[in-house]
Amino acid sequence: MNEEATASGWDAIDQAMSKLYGDQEPKHYGTLISYMLGGPDPLDGLSAYKAEQPLPHWHIVTYGFSELYDKETDDAEHSGYGFELTFRLAREDTEEEPPAWALNLLQNMARYVFKSGNIFRSGDYLDANGPICEGADTQLTALAFIEDPELPEADTPNGRVKFLQMVGITGSELEAMQTWNTLGLLRACEQLMPRYITDLERDSFLQTPAVAEAVQRGIEQDGSNTGFLYVDQLDWEPAKKRLFGKTPAVLTLGAKQAGIVGKMLAGRILKGKSLNLSGPDILVVLEPGKAAGLEEGEDEVCIRLDEASATELSRKLQPKEGVLSLSSFKGLNVQIVKTYIKDQDGHVVSTIG
DSSP states (O other): TTTGGGGGGHHHHHHHHHHHHTTTTOOOEEOOGGGGGOOSOOOSSEEEEEESSSSEEEEEESSSOOSSOOSSSSSSSEEEEEEEEEEEOOOOOTTOOHHHHHHHHHHHHHHHHHHOOOOOOOOOOEESSSSSSTOOOOOOOEEEEEEOOOOOOETTEEEEEEEEEEEEEEEHHHHOOOOOOSHHHHHHTTTTTTGGGGGGGGHHHGGGGHHHHHHHHHHHHHOOOOEEEEOEEEEEEEEEEETTEEOOOEEEEEEHHHHHHHHHHHHHHGGGGEEEEESSSOOEEEEESOOEEEESSSSEEEEEOOOOHHHHHHOOOOSSSEEETTTTTTEEEEEEEEEEETTSSSEEEEEEE
């Protein structure tokens, strides 16, 4: 039996899109050499449909995160990774092809998933550390993920498949997601961003009073929904004994993430929730406690913060190089080091701290 005849997973995606676009023939971009055979692109294909409502945009869907052909995994409930990505991008009336950068971005998302094994879920976010369209004059420097508002989960012969929509967001919106939650922020922006269409030319929605007020209200009521944060500049130096006492232990953070960690502390520790900071070589668990203190393991440190130390640390953590001492936690200093933002070629393009 040939591959086309057994492409039940592929057919399920086509059927889901045909419910929205009928007989429209999409712009399809296939892969010449399979990723399994050494090709550069993990996805077997991408299709882009012209949507007119609520405004002209491309509606792009991936083929390859799920099992497109025969069932290969032991997970009978889900097909492959259990999702496909979609991306809605504002379209000019004269455009006949979706921009290449958008297709490349989706392939890059697949490279990340295929290499790391980490999957995307509704409510996730990802910092791109630069414009999502390289070289573009845009404020959109991060991505968020939410279930596509028009594509319900599909049952296929290979298992269930969700359609997760990728949404371009600004740095300030990313920070709001980290200090509150992703889905809350996206829904607060829905009237300004119908169907979560990405528009490279837009400003931050946090400049809209109603959105800013919703975020502030959500932070105060709910705290932060982010319990885990990867910090690439994270280090720990235990306390050292000296002749007349000992030096404090030192927690090192990069300036880029110091400020957001400070804001997240207020939304986690002061709400009775822990915050996990994961670095290349160490896991630092910040958790609420009745008294400030710490416990050290080989690859993990647990820092307990009472209300006074959590409040002081939250206030003092800023994206500025320096060493912070805490009056409410004598055994701990925090060192903030500069963060160097680099482009894809490794050149420093900006410095924080």
